[in-house]
Amino acid sequence: MVATAGGNSVKIWDLIGGGKMVYSMESHNKTVTSICVGKLGKESGEEALQYRIFSVALDGYMKVFDYAKMKVTHSMRFPAPLMSIGSSLDCMTRAIGSSNGIIFAGRRKAKEDVGESKVGNFWALGSVEDPQRRGLRPTYFRYFHRSQGEKPNEGDHLIMRQKKVKLAEHDKLLKKFRHKEALVSVLGGKNAENVVAVMEELVARRKLLKCVVNLDEEELGLLLGFLHKHSTMPRHSALLTGLTRKVLEMRAEDIRASDALKGHIRNLKRSVQEEIRIQHSLQEIQGVISPLLRIAGRR
Template sequence: MAIDQSTAKMAAEEQSRNSLTKTFAVKPKLKSTLNKSTPTAESKYWRSFKAPKDHQSKTLISAITSIAFAPTAPYDFAVTHSATVTIFSSETLEVKSTISSPFKDTVSSASFRSDSRLVAAGDHSGDVRVFDVKSRQPLRRLRGHSRPVHLVQYPRYDKLHLFSGGDDAVVKYWDITTETELSNLVGHKDYVRCGDASPVSDDMFISGSYDHTVRVWDIRVPSSNSGSVMEINHGKPVEDVIYLPSGGLIATAGGNSVKIWDVIGGGRLLHTMESHNKAVTSLCVGQIGKRESNGEDANQYRILSVSLDGYMKVLDYSKYKITHSMRFPNPLLSVAFSPDCSTRVIGTSNGTLYAGRRKVKGSVGEGDLGDYIGNEQEGPTRQRALRPSYFRYFHRGQNEKPSQDDNYVIMRPKKVKLAAHDKLLKKFRHKEALLAALSDKNPENVMAVMEELIARRKLLTCVSNLDAGEEELGMLLKFLQRYSTMPRYAALCMGLAKKVVEMRGEDIRSSDGLRRHVRNLKRDVEEEIRIQQSLQEIQGIICPMLRIAARR
């Protein structure tokens, strides 16, 4: 009986444990199906930017402070890190050249000129340097900032000027040819860390500062030397600011928010995006091609933002909607998107460079978002109809001659042929440009070149560098002797002739040919003076007679 009671007691305890186990048993949860939804067409587009299989992410020496794409093909991009500017190929994503020798401190910003031949960069020593991209030779050194420079930007099309900003809270506008400071724009009260050039005017640009403000500058307005034409308060230290393609809107990044402002409307706030968890560090504009319902293609622009939280966000600012988000393993400092929409580059705080290139299917124009939109319900093997964004659409019938029934005949624009002196002026070879214009024997071209050299403050330098012979100095004196007495050229030629005689007097006295040109110039001027005196005497006789005749 005792054994039976003990057995019964043990059985009861076992049954109690089983009941507790059944009561508190936790079944494994099924995986969420929310993230397994079908990706949108735009997500497919942004995920298509991938590095080639044989290409690994580049790891540079230190944090990547800025990325800038060249505005012309093949759209190479410059990366600033440590005391170095590294230029990568946009096609192969490999290093093409490295510029490091003249920098003494960390390089924080870089910008290409509109023709992609020059690149300017600023460093923490306060200098702004201009380099030849092909030869990597330093061409100019702009010294004026007393603190580190974080903003260097060329205007959209202007090749002779740039603007810069630094930790001295000053924005400067430079003439690159003479290495002179044209404007000292004061208004910020803290570090100037970012800025952008207007896409519609080379005379306007914006700058952002740690004083929470973004200022709009116009160098044509005299008051811009002491204050900006517009001030916008972001509310947090501004890390980046960009113009949107229309030129009437700007986007600012500061704290964990991105804000869009209407500049034409007086700086009105349009939208605030606060999807990042940490500070937003960089912005850029990305472009995609989207197929409309009527079959036409329209360019669609997006704002790409990166943050210290490791996320890249894509904002459709026409709908105020985030269309894509991507996570990277490191804090992100910079982002850039190529003008041909084929390459996206992101820089991190530990020096890792994530460069992705989109595979273009078929010919030019067939790799847009139209590859995804409009074909989601179609099979992958279905042939697409011709669209105006496709290369074949424009190539068809190219060899056919137009008929008389055609309403419009579109002709190819003729290529502009530059004269020899214009080509030399573009290369800053001032003396050769002046000699080329003199050899052409066209006075209008010669005067135009002289006026351009005066604007660049290089005319007297060219005169002092001319060889003391008939081929160079003699050619200039002969031109001055011939056209100094012509009314339309006299003002410039007479002043220049006086300077030439003062500067090159010893060379003229030592050469018979040069003395002959000066004697002829003196004779022609004296003859012109006698003619003018005779005309004044005749005028003095005729004027009283005309007044008497008018009274009668």
């Protein structure tokens, strides 16, 4: 029997049988760089003498191949591509050379240390079904999920994760640049502060007047109803008074064609007239009080 390595496979040839290939082992993912033969057991004793083929490759794996059973029995991974492998005459020690200049040397465990497993712990190799576990690195997915299933001890201090802030419907629409839908959505609510905040955001984006132009009759009725209730409020009047004037100028024809919109305009007109009357009354009161305050200040 002759073993050869080529590419990512190790092939067994029968020279006596005419040089035909008996088996091809293709368990490596990259090029096989070196192979050697080792033996298990002793020629005289309880253990029968068994031979294995050891192969190393650029994928960082060392494979142990039993060519009597034609299968890979053991596998071990190293942290660097492997270039060569060799063993001592008694097959108790092996050395593996890697591409970064490091030599990995190992010695076969004594019989009393092996215990019940005789072949599986040869040179402290892991089996194919249970390979050696890699160390965690920040590039591994398991690195970010480590210890998440652990339960806290009695003296541990728990730091709770902050709950994610849920955005309102109009905020979601603003993030998607759906300006008209955001304005209509907030007008349907009952919070005047949110409506004014959305209008100020649309003013900053220079989209408020364009939204007003694109409103249909029902949506325009919502806007006029809001202006009727809040345009005379001192904290919002600076923005809403100017907006009311623009709405009347831009949608005058639509307002004349709808009785419902005319009703909103009549209500808006009454509230503005009432506010003007109140302001005149306050100015008259101020005119009476101001001279009295001056006279009181001189004394």
